[in-house]
Amino acid sequence: MSQVPPDPDIMDDPHGGTAQADDGYVLTDEFVYEVEDALEAEDAERVAELVEPLHVADLADLLEYLTRDERHHTVEILGAGLDPEVLAYLDPAVREEVIEQLGPRGLARALSALDSDDAVEIFEDLDEEFQSRILATLPRAYRTLLEESLSYPEDSAGRLMQRETIAVPSAWTVGETIDYMRESEDLPDDFYDLFIVNPKHRPIGAIPLSRVLRSRRPVRLTEIMDTDLHILPVEMDQEDVAYQFRQYGLVSAPVVDEAGRLVGAITVDDVVHVIDEEAEEDLMKLGGVTETDLYSAALDTAKARFSWLVVNLLTAILASVVIGLFQDSIEKAVALAVLMPIVASMGGNAGTQTLTVAVRSIAMKDLTAANALRFVGKEILVGSFNAVTFAVLTGTVAWLWFDSPGLGVLMAAAMIVNLLVASLSGTLIPLGLERMGVDPAIASSVFLTTVTDVVGFFAFLGLAALFLL
Amino acid sequence: MSQVPPDPDIMDDPHGGTAQADDGYVLTDEFVYEVEDALEAEDAERVAELVEPLHVADLADLLEYLTRDERHHTVEILGAGLDPEVLAYLDPAVREEVIEQLGPRGLARALSALDSDDAVEIFEDLDEEFQSRILATLPRAYRTLLEESLSYPEDSAGRLMQRETIAVPSAWTVGETIDYMRESEDLPDDFYDLFIVNPKHRPIGAIPLSRVLRSRRPVRLTEIMDTDLHILPVEMDQEDVAYQFRQYGLVSAPVVDEAGRLVGAITVDDVVHVIDEEAEEDLMKLGGVTETDLYSAALDTAKARFSWLVVNLLTAILASVVIGLFQDSIEKAVALAVLMPIVASMGGNAGTQTLTVAVRSIAMKDLTAANALRFVGKEILVGSFNAVTFAVLTGTVAWLWFDSPGLGVLMAAAMIVNLLVASLSGTLIPLGLERMGVDPAIASSVFLTTVTDVVGFFAFLGLAALFLL
Numbered sequence: 001m002s003q004v005p006p007d008p009d010i011m012d013d014p015h016g017g018t019a020q021a022d023d024g025y026v027l028t029d030e031f032v033y034e035v036e037d038a039l040e041a042e043d044a045e046r047v048a049e050l051v052e053p054l055h056v057a058d059l060a061d062l063l064e065y066l067t068r069d070e071r072h073h074t075v076e077i078l079g080a081g082l083d084p085e086v087l088a089y090l091d092p093a094v095r096e097e098v099i100e101q102l103g104p105r106g107l108a109r110a111l112s113a114l115d116s117d118d119a120v121e122i123f124e125d126l127d128e129e130f131q132s133r134i135l136a137t138l139p140r141a142y143r144t145l146l147e148e149s150l151s152y153p154e155d156s157a158g159r160l161m162q163r164e165t166i167a168v169p170s171a172w173t174v175g176e177t178i179d180y181m182r183e184s185e186d187l188p189d190d191f192y193d194l195f196i197v198n199p200k201h202r203p204i205g206a207i208p209l210s211r212v213l214r215s216r217r218p219v220r221l222t223e224i225m226d227t228d229l230h231i232l233p234v235e236m237d238q239e240d241v242a243y244q245f246r247q248y249g250l251v252s253a254p255v256v257d258e259a260g261r262l263v264g265a266i267t268v269d270d271v272v273h274v275i276d277e278e279a280e281e282d283l284m285k286l287g288g289v290t291e292t293d294l295y296s297a298a299l300d301t302a303k304a305r306f307s308w309l310v311v312n313l314l315t316a317i318l319a320s321v322v323i324g325l326f327q328d329s330i331e332k333a334v335a336l337a338v339l340m341p342i343v344a345s346m347g348g349n350a351g352t353q354t355l356t357v358a359v360r361s362i363a364m365k366d367l368t369a370a371n372a373l374r375f376v377g378k379e380i381l382v383g384s385f386n387a388v389t390f391a392v393l394t395g396t397v398a399w400l401w402f403d404s405p406g407l408g409v410l411m412a413a414a415m416i417v418n419l420l421v422a423s424l425s426g427t428l429i430p431l432g433l434e435r436m437g438v439d440p441a442i443a444s445s446v447f448l449t450t451v452t453d454v455v456g457f458f459a460f461l462g463l464a465a466l467f468l469l
Numbered sequence: 470m471s472q473v474p475p476d477p478d479i480m481d482d483p484h485g486g487t488a489q490a491d492d493g494y495v496l497t498d499e500f501v502y503e504v505e506d507a508l509e510a511e512d513a514e515r516v517a518e519l520v521e522p523l524h525v526a527d528l529a530d531l532l533e534y535l536t537r538d539e540r541h542h543t544v545e546i547l548g549a550g551l552d553p554e555v556l557a558y559l560d561p562a563v564r565e566e567v568i569e570q571l572g573p574r575g576l577a578r579a580l581s582a583l584d585s586d587d588a589v590e591i592f593e594d595l596d597e598e599f600q601s602r603i604l605a606t607l608p609r610a611y612r613t614l615l616e617e618s619l620s621y622p623e624d625s626a627g628r629l630m631q632r633e634t635i636a637v638p639s640a641w642t643v644g645e646t647i648d649y650m651r652e653s654e655d656l657p658d659d660f661y662d663l664f665i666v667n668p669k670h671r672p673i674g675a676i677p678l679s680r681v682l683r684s685r686r687p688v689r690l691t692e693i694m695d696t697d698l699h700i701l702p703v704e705m706d707q708e709d710v711a712y713q714f715r716q717y718g719l720v721s722a723p724v725v726d727e728a729g730r731l732v733g734a735i736t737v738d739d740v741v742h743v744i745d746e747e748a749e750e751d752l753m754k755l756g757g758v759t760e761t762d763l764y765s766a767a768l769d770t771a772k773a774r775f776s777w778l779v780v781n782l783l784t785a786i787l788a789s790v791v792i793g794l795f796q797d798s799i800e801k802a803v804a805l806a807v808l809m810p811i812v813a814s815m816g817g818n819a820g821t822q823t824l825t826v827a828v829r830s831i832a833m834k835d836l837t838a839a840n841a842l843r844f845v846g847k848e849i850l851v852g853s854f855n856a857v858t859f860a861v862l863t864g865t866v867a868w869l870w871f872d873s874p875g876l877g878v879l880m881a882a883a884m885i886v887n888l889l890v891a892s893l894s895g896t897l898i899p900l901g902l903e904r905m906g907v908d909p910a911i912a913s914s915v916f917l918t919t920v921t922d923v924v925g926f927f928a929f930l931g932l933a934a935l936f937l938l
Contacts, residue, residue, distance in 0.1 A: 023709045024701070025834065032839040055697075057716045065840045181683045191679050192661055192720065209678040210660050214650045228524075232493070240492045246745065247526045249738040251661065251720065268737050269718035275741065276715065279748030280829055283755070287825025288818060294830045298850035305822050309815065309855065310862075316814040317866065323807045330799070330806050337799050337806035338792045341922070344810070345785040346778065349757060353774050356756025360749060361763045365494065370501040371534045381767035386778065393779075397786065453810070 026058050032065050039070050044077045051078065060089030064295055068097065075101055084110035088118040092125055093295040104130070108137040111146075115189065116163040117270060120149045124159065157241050158234040160274070161255045161264030164188035167197045168221060170204060175217030190267065192251040196225050201261045203229055203254040231256055234263060238274045243365065245271040282363055285441035286356070288312070311446055319344070319453035326461035332469050335402045336461060339411060342394060343460045347418035347452030350386055354379050354426025355448055359440050362430060376427045383423025391415040406468050414460035418452060425451045495527050501534050508539050513546045520547065529558030533764055537566065544570055553579035557587040561594055562764040573599070577606040580615075584658065585632040586739060589618045593628065626710050627703040629743070630724045630733030633657035636666045637690060639673060644686030661720040661736065665694050670730045672698055672723040700725055703732060707743045712834065714740040751832055754910035755825070757781070780915055788813070788922035795930035801938050804871045805930060808880060811863060812929045816887035816921030819855055823848050823895025824917055828909050831899060845896045852892025860884045875937050883929035887921060894920045 031050070038046040051059060051074065063071050063086070075082060075098055087095055087110055099107050099122075111119045111134070123131065123146060135143055145163060152158025166187055168177050177194065181187065194212055196205040205225030215224055230244050232255045244250060245268055255264040284291055288308040293301040323330075323340070330337050358375070361367035367375055391412035399408025429447045430440035500519070507515040520528060520543065532540050532555070544551060544567055556564055556579055568576050568591075580588045580603070592600065592615060604612055614632060621627025635656055637646050646663065650656065663681060665674040674694030684693055699713050701724045713719060714737055724733040753760055757777040762770040792799075792809070799806050827844070830836035836844055860881035868877025898916045899909035 024699070024705065024713050025709070027834075027837075029838045032837075055717060057718075061835070064835065065837070067843065178682060181679075182685060187679075187683070190677055190720075208659060209682060210650075210656075213647060213678060213682060214656070216651060230493070236493065240494070244493050246741055248524060249526075249741075251659075251737065268720065268741070272715055272718075272737070272741065272744065275744055276748070276833075279745070279752070280833075283748070283752050283829055284825060286752070286756070288822045289825055292826055292829055292835075294826060294835055294844065298847045299854070301847070302851045302854040305819075305851070305855070306858070308822065309819060309859065312818040313811070313815060313859065313862065316811040319814070320807050320811055323810070327803045327807065331803050334796045334800050334806075337803075337809075338789050338796065340806075341788055341792070341810065341813070342782070342785040345788075345918075345922075346782060349781040350774075350778060353757045353777070356753060356758055357761055357763060360752055360761055364745075364749075365496075366530070366533065366761075366763055368501075368534075369498045374536065375763065378767045378770070382771045382774070385768070385771040386774070389775070390778065390782065393782065453814075 026054070027061050027065070032062065035062065035074075036066070036070060039066075039073055047074060047077050048081070052081075056083050056085045057089050059083070060086050063098070064091055064094050071097065072101060082110075084113040085118065087122050088114065091292075091295045093293075093297075093300075095122065095125070099126070104133050104137065108134050112138060112142055116145055116149060117159075117161060119146060120159055124150060124154065152234055155238045156234065157232045157236040157238065157255050157266060158264070160238055160241060160270050161234075161266045162188055163264050165195065165254070165262060165265040166191050167195050167201070167203070167262050170196050170198060170222050172221050173217060174212060174215045174219045174221065174224075177212065177221060178217070188265075191265070192267065193265075194221075195254050195262060195265070196221050197262055200259075203231060203256065203262045205229065206254070208251075229254065232266060234258075239278055241266060242271050242274045242278060246275065278363070282359060282441040285439065286359065286445055288445070308446075312449075315446060315450045315453065318450060319457055322454050322457045323461065326457075326465055329461055329465045329469055333407075333464065335398075335404070335407060336464055339398055339402075339407070340457055340460050343411070343414045343418050344453045344456035346390055346394070346415065347422040347456045348449050350383065350419050351422035351426040351448045351452050352445065354382070354423050355430060355444050358427055358430040359444060362434050362440055367431075372431055376424075376431075379423045379427045380420070383420050386423070387416040387419035390419060410460065410463055410468055413463055414456070417459040418456045421455045422448075422452050495523070496530050496534070501531065504531065504543075505535070505539060508535075508542055516543060516546050517550070521550075525552050525554045526558050528552070529555050532567070533560055533563050540566065541570060553582040554587065556591050557583065560761075560764045562762075562766075562769075564591065564594070568595070573602050573606065577603050581607060581611055585614055585618060586628075586630060588615060589628055593619060593623065621703055624707045625703065626701045626705040626707065626724050626735060627733070629707055629710060629739050630703075630735045631657055632733050634664065634723070634731060634734045635660050636664050636670070636672070636731050639665050639667060639691050641690050642686065643681060643684045643688045643690065643693075646681065646690060647686070657734075659736065660734070662734075663690070664723045664731060664734070665690050666731055669728075672700060672725065672731050674698065675723070677720075698723065701735060703727075708747055710735060711740050711743045711747060715744065747832070751828060751910040754908065755828065755914055757914070777915075784915060784919045784922065787919060788926055791923050791926045792930065795926075795934055798930055798934045798938055802876075802933065804867075804873070804876060805933055808867055808871075808876070809926055809929050812880070812883045812887050813922045813925035815859060815863070815884065816891040816925045817918050819852065819888050820891035820895040820917045820921050821914065823851075823892050824899060824913050827896055827899040828913060831903050831909055836900075841900055845893075845900075848892045848896045849889070852889050855892070856885045856888035859888060879929065879932055879937055882932055883925070886928040887925040890924045891917075891921050 035047060035050050038050060051062065054062065063074065066074060087098065090098060102110065111123065126134070135146070138146070149159060164187065193206045193208055195203045198204050205222065205227050206229055207221060207225045211224055230248055230250055230253050232241055232244065232253050234255050234257050244253065250268065252265050252267045254262050255266060257263045280292060290304050293304060358367060394415050395408040395412030398411035399405050425448050430444045433440040433443055504516060504519050507519060520531065523531065532543065535543060556567065559567060571579065580592065595603070607615070618628060633656065661678055663676045663678065664672045665676070667673050674691065674696050675698055676690060676694045680693055699717055699719055699722050701710055701713065701722050703724050703726050713722065719737065721734050721736045723731050724735060726732045749761060759773050762773060827836060863884050864877040864881030867880035868874050894917050899913045902909040902912055
């Protein structure tokens with residue numbers, strides 16, 4: 001199709017501009033080692049040469065990989081050449097360090113070079129004293145913008161949105177719109193939809209840019225706009241924002257204030273981060289960690305994890321108290337002590353399976369009051385199947401191991417009780433917490449293992465005390 | 470800005486077209502109940518009236534919420550009015566049911582109405598016999614397209630991409646490009662970037678549509694294009710594709726074949742689904758479930774979960790064998806049986822915290838060989854802190870409970886051993902599995918609890934046998 005012979009250099013590089021590993025991963029271990037070697041050799045020039053071509057996202061990752069000292073040194077070498085946008089990509093713990101190094105003046109300079117959404121993300125993590133010191137040094141207009149954004153609740157659409165939007169009156173044609181965009185300087189860097197507003201500045205339609213490009217100049221915007229908008233109130237929680245984007249495959253969406261006026265727009269790249277964050281939160285909470293602490297100092301990490309372990313200790317002690325009730329039985333038949341962890345552990349694992357599905361389904365709005373009963377019913381069926389199967393398996397093991405049919409029957413009975421309880425708890429605990437307004441990811445698993453441990457030990461030892469001894 | 474008074478209806482609806490709940494969630498429980506009531510009353514007209522205005526994504530969710538019979542009935546009522554796109558949004562288990570109901574002819578009709586990426590997603594799940602029956606009924610060109618897509622590996626960029634792309638020769642100007650787009654009929658529905666290709670049809674640059682719109686007609690594309698492209702090989706794994714989009718905030722990216730020729734494009738909406746899927750997979754695997762089975766039949770679910778429980782049973786038996794070695798000690802001091810689960814459980818929980826952070830960090834490429842050593846070192850520090858703290862706490866509990874200072878010291882010693890082992894295993898197991906090419910999410914937790922159970926019981930009972938009795 002092309003008539004002019006293109007530049008042969010461009011022609012023959014199959015990977016366009018960037019040299020990439022096969023999985024598209026730029027920051028290989030070798031590369032990181034090379035940077036570390038250059039840092040150790042105090043070869044500032046080599047460091048700059050290696051780091052300079054990196055995308056900000058990769059530079060942020062590199063800074064995270066380095067040790068505290070290496071990082072400090074790298075930031076020093078880059079100096080004013082450090083792209084301020086890198087701050088938006090850094091993990092909060094590492095970002096704090098870099099900000100400290102930049103100082104209030106350096107940070108103020110960095111912030112004013114950023115889009116409003118990135119600036120807000122960095123700014124909201126600072127402590128209040130530091131915030132006011134920074135604000136004092138910022139230009140008036142920018143300061144007002146930041147303060148306004150910070151007035152929206154944390155994790156809301158208002159914090160996530162870009163303030164720079166493109167809104168066009170409904171009377172315009174495609175041609176007028178294109179001319180306006182060609183002349184106007186004050187537009188956002190990237191946008192994917194054109195929002196049409198009425199005289200009250202309320203969004204009444206949207207047009208994907210591809211459709212604008214494909215329409216002829218005299219066509220009126222109202223003729224080609226979509227009117228089934230997904231409008232996000234400025235106070236909407238970011239989890240609900242992510243739901244809208246995911247559910248409707250949005251690329252951008254308008255954000256409105258209480259009066260319905262367009263105040264900003266959210267684009268999908270911001271939402272990808274929210275989706276990652278929310279998924280990570282659920283995973284971490286189920287694992288008993290409040291947030292990824294990969295880059296936190298050891299003492300901070302230990303402190304953050306401490307409370308969860310204390311809760312688990314109380315749970316474990318409760319289970320031990322149950323065992324303590326049956327010391328006489330154990331003295332008479334020590335095989336009970338050998339076998340009892342099997343009952344508790346199988347209950348815990350079967351319950352965790354159910355629980356994991358429930359927590360994820362609730363988070364994805366797949367499990368709601370409308371189908372909760374069916375879910376519980378199905379899990380009881382699954383639990384019964386497991387209960388029977390593993391009663392036979394573990395009963396046989398116990399019988400053969402200790403050559404005691406009685407112990408086998410006891411094991412089977414306790415297993416049935418605990419696996420049924422496990423599937424009930426695995427469904428009812430997260431559903432109950434959700435209904436009470438508590439995040440099921442954070443507390444479900446500790447409740448579950450408490451139940452399966454206590455019931456497991458109680459059923460096994462209690463039945464033994466009643467029938468076997 | 471607008472001179473023509475707009476339609477007052479449009480003017481005063483603050484939410485544009487769609488009526489939404491506050492969290493933007495259309496499918497409220499009340500709505501689902503209303504549909505179910507209409508279905509029960511055999512009021513087909515009311516059902517159609519309720520369902521018709523739904524977005525396909527919401528219709529898919531509704532179908533998932535309903536019981537098997539209700540779903541069958543709803544699909545029947547909708548008949549030819551069922552938007553084929555709904556199939557792309559359905560959970561695989563539910564989709565299979567609906568496809569069965571549609572029959573091969575209905576499915577073939579549905580497929581030919583879809584974009585190639587959606588059609589492939591549905592098609593790849595069908596069994597081979599059904600696939601060939603469907604293929605036979607499809608138009609030749611469409612059939613070739615599908616077969617080509619299916620020749621790419623599962624979960625690859627090739628399966629994910631849209632075949633319909635917009636590629637423009639590098640010699641064109643903005644004006645020529647706009648004219649071409651206005652005239653051409655055969656363009657993808659949605660696109661966000663224009664890809665510039667050389668005569669060999671290799672991508673050499675990209676231009677966001679917003680930039681095209683803002684540039685004047687005589688400007689040459691090569692003057693305004695970005696050349697640092699993120700080009701995805703057609704064989705690239707979807708996890709790596711998601712990494713590229715997330716890392717570089719991409720909205721669309723070109724896909725090339727082995728010769729570097731442009732063969733398709735991936736857009737961010739498809740990637741959002743991949744990100745969700747990958748996050749879900751990790752969560753599920755850590756919870757011992759292969760995939761969300763919310764909509765699977767009870768027996769299928771039970772079967773899928775069975776193997777994990779068997780593995781756990783073997784682990785539990787191994788721990789019991791360790792206890793069995795010390796039956797004499799337990800007979801002499803039954804308090805050992807009471808306290809031993811505390812040691813094992815604390816080890817398991819502390820190890821799981823470390824493990825969760827490691828698994829997530831590996832998945833997000835935050836933890837690699839370059840910083841692995843530092844991570845292990847930090848976790849040992851955290852583990853030591855926990856070890857000392859909980860040794861003191863549990864030692865005191867044991868001492869006071871059984872009024873035996875010796876038991877307290879024993880407890881403390883065993884706790885130190887197990888918590889140190891827990892932090893080591895929590896880091897080394899996932900890192901080791903990753904290095905061996907095994908997904909750390911799937912096998913880590915069972916290895917970990919095996920270690921912490923065995924070491925916990927062995928340390929506690931072994932030290933007791935050596936020093937206490």
